[in-house]
Amino acid sequence: MKRTQLRKPNRVLALAALTALLVSGCGPEYLVLNPVGPVGREELHLIVLSTVLVLIVVIPVLALLVYIVWRYRDKPGNTAPYTPKWSESKVLEVVWWGIPIVIVAILGFYTGKSTFKLVEPPPTDAKPLTIQVTSLDWKWLFQYPGQNVATVNYVEIPVGVPVQFELTSDAPMNSFWVPQLGGQEYTMPGMAMRLWLEADQPGTYYGHGANFTGKGFAHMDFKVKAVSQQEFDQWVQQVKANSPALTLAGYQQLKQPSVVGTASYSSFPQGLFNDTVWADGGRYMPGMTDGMEGMNGQTADARKQTSSSDMHGMQMDGMQMSGKQGH
């Protein structure tokens, strides 16, 4: 008697806790679940789809686990049937092969569709903006080749404009991630990767490295400030007027392992990003053709020749990810 009296409030408490957990699942603190741009939204659809598909397996499995443990428990007088010869059941084989095949097919179809879609810039009339990103120990350098300004640990973008982030690393590989705008993409020495993102609401969004790179890694956070095109243009003018230039010597100092705050630069050495990529092999993601010329005025052909020993015989505009840098 006493036992059942104790169990009821416990059950109510557990149910209340579960409900609270489910209801709070979409609070603003869950950045990935609150996208503010087309890329993040597309990826949220995939997260929801895969969660639902996974639940088709997880819920019956957990329910069966509980049922079977209870039904076949060792108890005097248990009348559960003993049927050891069911291993050739056609029905069961179809169920446990068929359901996963259908789930993987649906998941594969939609993941593939989204992946190919997100390689292209978000569809809009606005002219894209290019920002070159270099991960350093332990800070992020952002260069605006079109505006000729640079920043450290923060980046401003215009709302409603697709931003082409070109990514490399001049330090151990890292990963560029702005959860509310879209998924991460790796930054790797000697490689240039590309990630399209777009914000459709003004705001300040959290960004962080997503690949551990040593003791200063915890400080590799940055802010993405999305503003109107007009505010963005004003900001560029302000940086040009009020900030020091980033010199090559300044960059060499910046890339030394250190934890720094934010910084702005009125200019940066021409071609610095591409020189960084070429210094360790010069591999570009397919479709990235604007990255072949650098500070020394070297042409693409010259670069191809000087670094041919490092190209593993691969074509420069092919998928060059299978060289020495494995993951």
Ligand SMILES: [Cu+2]
């Ligand atoms: Cu790689």
